[in-house]
Amino acid sequence: MKVSEMEMISPTSVHECLHALTDQQKSSRLIAGGTDAVVRMKDRNWMPDIWINIKGLKELRYIREDASGLHIGPLTTHTDIVKSELLQSKADVLTFAAKEVGATQMQNMGTLGGNLGTASPAGDTIPALYVLDAHIQLSSLHQIRSVPIKDFFIGPGKTVIKPDEMISDIVIRPQEKNEIGIFEKLGPRKAQSISIVNFTASLKIKAQTRQCIGGKLAFGSVAPTIIRAKKCESMLLLDPLDEHMIQNIAKVAWKEVAPISDIRASANYRKDMASALLERGLYRLMKRWENK
Amino acid sequence: MSIKVNNPIGKKHRQETSSDRFQWIGKRVPRIDGPEKVTGELQYMTDRSYPNMVWGKVLRAKYPHARITNIDTTQAKVLPGVICVLTYRDIPGFNGFGIVTPDQPVLCEDVVRCTADAVALVAAETNEIAEEALNLIQVDYEPLEVVADAEYAMTEQAPQLHPDGNIHSHVKINNGDVNQAFEEADYIFENTYYSPRQMHAFIETEGGWGMLEEDGVLTIQCPGQYAYRDRLQISRALGLNPESIHVISSPNGGAFGGKDEITVQIYLALLALHSGGRPVKIHLSREESVQAGMKRHPFKVQVKTAAKKDGTIIANQVRAVADTGAYASLGPAVIALAVEHACGPYKIPHVDIEGFCVYTNNGIAGAFRGFGVNQVCVGIETHLDMTAEKIGMDPIEIRKINAYRQGETSSIGHVVKSSVGTHQTLDKAQNCDLWVNRASYKKQPSEPWKKRGVAVATSFHGVGMGIGTPDYGAASIELLPDGRLKVAVGCEEIGTGNGTVYAQVCAEMLHCDMSDITVVQGDTSETLDGGTVTASRSIYTGSKAIATVAPQMIQLLAETAAEILHTPAKNMEIENSTVIDKKDPSNSLTFIEIYDYLSKAKASTKVNGHFYLPKEKEEIKGSGGAPHHIYGYMTHVVMVEVDTLTGETDVLRVVSIPDCGRVMNLQGLEGQTEGGAIMGIGYTLYEDVAIEEGYHKTKNFADYIFPTIRETPEIETIPVEDPEPTNPFGAKGIGEVVMIPIIPAIMSAIYDATGARVRHLPATPERIFEAMKPMNKSAPISSR
Numbered sequence A: 001m002k003v004s005e006m007e008m009i010s011p012t013s014v015h016e017c018l019h020a021l022t023d024q025q026k027s028s029r030l031i032a033g034g035t036d037a038v039v040r041m042k043d044r045n046w047m048p049d050i051w052i053n054i055k056g057l058k059e060l061r062y063i064r065e066d067a068s069g070l071h072i073g074p075l076t077t078h079t080d081i082v083k084s085e086l087l088q089s090k091a092d093v094l095t096f097a098a099k100e101v102g103a104t105q106m107q108n109m110g111t112l113g114g115n116l117g118t119a120s121p122a123g124d125t126i127p128a129l130y131v132l133d134a135h136i137q138l139s140s141l142h143q144i145r146s147v148p149i150k151d152f153f154i155g156p157g158k159t160v161i162k163p164d165e166m167i168s169d170i171v172i173r174p175q176e177k178n179e180i181g182i183f184e185k186l187g188p189r190k191a192q193s194i195s196i197v198n199f200t201a202s203l204k205i206k207a208q209t210r211q212c213i214g215g216k217l218a219f220g221s222v223a224p225t226i227i228r229a230k231k232c233e234s235m236l237l238l239d240p241l242d243e244h245m246i247q248n249i250a251k252v253a254w255k256e257v258a259p260i261s262d263i264r265a266s267a268n269y270r271k272d273m274a275s276a277l278l279e280r281g282l283y284r285l286m287k288r289w290e291n292k
Numbered sequence B: 001m002s003i004k005v006n007n008p009i010g011k012k013h014r015q016e017t018s019s020d021r022f023q024w025i026g027k028r029v030p031r032i033d034g035p036e037k038v039t040g041e042l043q044y045m046t047d048r049s050y051p052n053m054v055w056g057k058v059l060r061a062k063y064p065h066a067r068i069t070n071i072d073t074t075q076a077k078v079l080p081g082v083i084c085v086l087t088y089r090d091i092p093g094f095n096g097f098g099i100v101t102p103d104q105p106v107l108c109e110d111v112v113r114c115t116a117d118a119v120a121l122v123a124a125e126t127n128e129i130a131e132e133a134l135n136l137i138q139v140d141y142e143p144l145e146v147v148a149d150a151e152y153a154m155t156e157q158a159p160q161l162h163p164d165g166n167i168h169s170h171v172k173i174n175n176g177d178v179n180q181a182f183e184e185a186d187y188i189f190e191n192t193y194y195s196p197r198q199m200h201a202f203i204e205t206e207g208g209w210g211m212l213e214e215d216g217v218l219t220i221q222c223p224g225q226y227a228y229r230d231r232l233q234i235s236r237a238l239g240l241n242p243e244s245i246h247v248i249s250s251p252n253g254g255a256f257g258g259k260d261e262i263t264v265q266i267y268l269a270l271l272a273l274h275s276g277g278r279p280v281k282i283h284l285s286r287e288e289s290v291q292a293g294m295k296r297h298p299f300k301v302q303v304k305t306a307a308k309k310d311g312t313i314i315a316n317q318v319r320a321v322a323d324t325g326a327y328a329s330l331g332p333a334v335i336a337l338a339v340e341h342a343c344g345p346y347k348i349p350h351v352d353i354e355g356f357c358v359y360t361n362n363g364i365a366g367a368f369r370g371f372g373v374n375q376v377c378v379g380i381e382t383h384l385d386m387t388a389e390k391i392g393m394d395p396i397e398i399r400k401i402n403a404y405r406q407g408e409t410s411s412i413g414h415v416v417k418s419s420v421g422t423h424q425t426l427d428k429a430q431n432c433d434l435w436v437n438r439a440s441y442k443k444q445p446s447e448p449w450k451k452r453g454v455a456v457a458t459s460f461h462g463v464g465m466g467i468g469t470p471d472y473g474a475a476s477i478e479l480l481p482d483g484r485l486k487v488a489v490g491c492e493e494i495g496t497g498n499g500t501v502y503a504q505v506c507a508e509m510l511h512c513d514m515s516d517i518t519v520v521q522g523d524t525s526e527t528l529d530g531g532t533v534t535a536s537r538s539i540y541t542g543s544k545a546i547a548t549v550a551p552q553m554i555q556l557l558a559e560t561a562a563e564i565l566h567t568p569a570k571n572m573e574i575e576n577s578t579v580i581d582k583k584d585p586s587n588s589l590t591f592i593e594i595y596d597y598l599s600k601a602k603a604s605t606k607v608n609g610h611f612y613l614p615k616e617k618e619e620i621k622g623s624g625g626a627p628h629h630i631y632g633y634m635t636h637v638v639m640v641e642v643d644t645l646t647g648e649t650d651v652l653r654v655v656s657i658p659d660c661g662r663v664m665n666l667q668g669l670e671g672q673t674e675g676g677a678i679m680g681i682g683y684t685l686y687e688d689v690a691i692e693e694g695y696h697k698t699k700n701f702a703d704y705i706f707p708t709i710r711e712t713p714e715i716e717t718i719p720v721e722d723p724e725p726t727n728p729f730g731a732k733g734i735g736e737v738v739m740i741p742i743i744p745a746i747m748s749a750i751y752d753a754t755g756a757r758v759r760h761l762p763a764t765p766e767r768i769f770e771a772m773k774p775m776n777k778s779a780p781i782s783s784r
């Protein structure tokens, strides 16, 4: 198969797109911002007969709130997320994560749906979607279903999306008034880098204190899929989050992750960094809390 | 390439010093090719296209070390759209290339020694068909044992990669008696340092065009660093007269040494002979460039240094082993320069230095900005800091005590007669804000768990070729019909801005406006052979060559005017592109009028000139070419901030203090000091091409990490001008040394911040974190 023999179609509505996905004669793949798709095509990893170009589907690019939560269209770009006042106030952690995807060019082109679709264990927005209890809505011509984020990924690069389905909505819970989040990324450099480890937290804190009354912590790039740090989460509630307490939680963090060694970092370093990013993240988070 | 000078001079003037007597030289002049480059009007050669063009591709070796038992191209040849498939059988001349020792086959015949090796070439109607054809070439291999480590390569057991064995060169410099000195020393420091396989990472990967013209001339347009030598290597492989080959090698989308050797020129030439006169294009993908392109030699350097309590270094022993990969290219010269510079710009009485250039199956290493000095400067600079710390001496003071001055004897035992600016650069360092106020800057880390460090380092770098390699410069100046002057210098524009300096020099010498100068570089039909654009030599060499030929042009103009005006030539003066009779200023002729007269008389309007670079008389025996006559000197002061939780390190500030002789163009100098600093930061903290068992683990820019604008600190340039007497303007070279002392400076600043020494570069967060572990027992850091 040559790249020049590939076809590309550009449906003008979601309905048309779902029709195209239903045709199982030829293999197809969606392309949104293309920041993963084009790279993988160049490496000959993704070589469908037909590319279905959805970048023009404006109806899938939105950020809005209703009684069921915050809705983000899959074609929403990282830049859209960073700039959204609604998300800044009710999903701060997602805006922080989106701001660390690649650099400006990637944020302008790359989409939230694409970050989910690629399903990389290093995908930077995904841990934020964990701590915000995201539900991914999948549509096919005949069915719409909603999958909780924890059930969405089945391994590196693998999701529960069926060949005739696409992501049609991403629903997250709004953060509460006393909830505050943070995203920490360790890459080989500051911009245009793949996470060696990333860490996301969203904590509810009792007003005027450092007492956490509920929090969610997630690590990326330290296991085949995102890891929720449940032990650390339960420790959050024990004592006020002073420096000492933060260090105590950090000491446990490395036990929650199961990283591998690769060209970018050893497994041991990644374990150490799970602890380090948790410590640094919670420290920064509490500092922001105090200044709030 | 020819470029018109548009907007000659910027408004911004620094406090002019010695350069006040010049109109153009020493001024902050914007680049003459700036507008074209910024707007994109100037194309990369590899971005051009021609009607009727064909695409060339190279089949690389499948194994890092294997015997070829058969090559079958039948299937590839019959693929529709394929124009030709070539193997070693199709090479009319000598099947090899290499600047010094041509040990690299153009196309492999019996054995492949690295995955950069080329086995076959294809030309086809489209890039995709060419790619498909590569897959159809059947090469049968018998894999051989891979030599993956340079020190293993030096042992008896290792398979011999070349007939003369795996140690391609071994150079030494010995002075005094190190053993005696080690006995007399108060302190001895002994450490081993490892350096990375840095990639040039130019924005324009290797590529170009080949075309057989109707008149039989073979034109090769291919960005390079020495058109005349490329032409020689092409002609040798093709068995053609060099005169029938026209090489255009400029402009160039970045080179840094990586296009000094032949890249694809010979492939282009071979394919052009078989494409029926159609232009052939080869342009390597980034992945192919990573696999096939030159890299910097990774070194293992063992250093043992002896010091006295008063801070004098009395002995230095260095053993450097360089992995040159499968072929020599400039490896022996790199190692010779490493040995020459391994003891720094100091006067250490007892030295014992040796270097080995060793073959392995790890790709190919060759020329790269710094040329061996980057790898060896680390040992001596670190040991100076260790000594200073031991005896409680200031790091700048200890360097001053040990640095030689002009007229003194260097560590390698020669009396340095040319300009030496080390002491002035150290004075400037001592007085710069960052150094003076370092204690207070260090107290202001951006977050409580971060630590700051400030450090200094100094180094030097030879300008031009050492002993044993011919070194000359040449230029021509031609009067054009419109009264403009065309100055032609062989040295390519590889991104440094040398062409702007050539225009400045020509305008200065001929008393005209810079906008009246056209500069031509890197073209065998337009420029004379004036040597390479390497070895920090193109400003020194080009400016001197133009200054050598300019008087001939003045003479031509004056004598012609005298003839026309019937006045003695000695009365003639040039001003604003006009020749004027001093005695009677109304009596004058414009350059245009002079051109018209000469052209009617069928007389030449072009003058040529050349000169030889000054050399030392005597080579240090066994050194491979040391010493150089001219060196550029350089001091860096840096501040880093280390995140003690993760090991991430930011370089926050750089003070770059070059001694470049006369500053020819301040803006160009800053371009070099800033670019050099960033490349040095990349070398120290980020960059390495990983090769395992001969296979590249680093594939492209996704996993080759170099600094972006977010890793780029504030860089301040404080030039020292110690004029070099052998250049008419006092210029020296600066292109390489600007990235050198920053390497040990960053390493020492990390130590200053954290107490941790990293001796294996790049100092990645993981390596720094590991080195800090023993320090952090009590620190507020999570540990397993």
Ligand SMILES: Cc1cc2nc3c(=O)[nH]c(=O)nc-3n(C[C@H](O)[C@H](O)[C@H](O)COP(=O)(O)OP(=O)(O)OC[C@H]3O[C@@H](n4cnc5c(N)ncnc54)[C@H](O)[C@@H]3O)c2cc1C
Pocket: A029, A030, A031, A032, A033, A034, A035, A036, A037, A038, A039, A074, A075, A100, A101, A102, A103, A106, A109, A110, A111, A112, A113, A114, A115, A116, A117, A118, A122, A123, A124, A125, A161, A165, A166, A167, A168, A192, A193, A194, A195
């Ligand atoms: C230089 C560079 C740097 C990068 N840095 C980062 C980084 O720091 N962090 C990070 O997380 N990522 C990074 N990426 C990866 C990439 O930019 C992100 O994953 C981005 O969010 C992908 O979005 P996209 O719209 O470009 O996806 P595409 O490439 O268009 O698609 C990606 C995948 O998602 C599928 N897909 C897209 N939309 C849908 C949908 N609606 N329903 C179902 N499937 C869908 C596609 O079929 C495809 O399989 C980087 C990429 C590059 C090239």
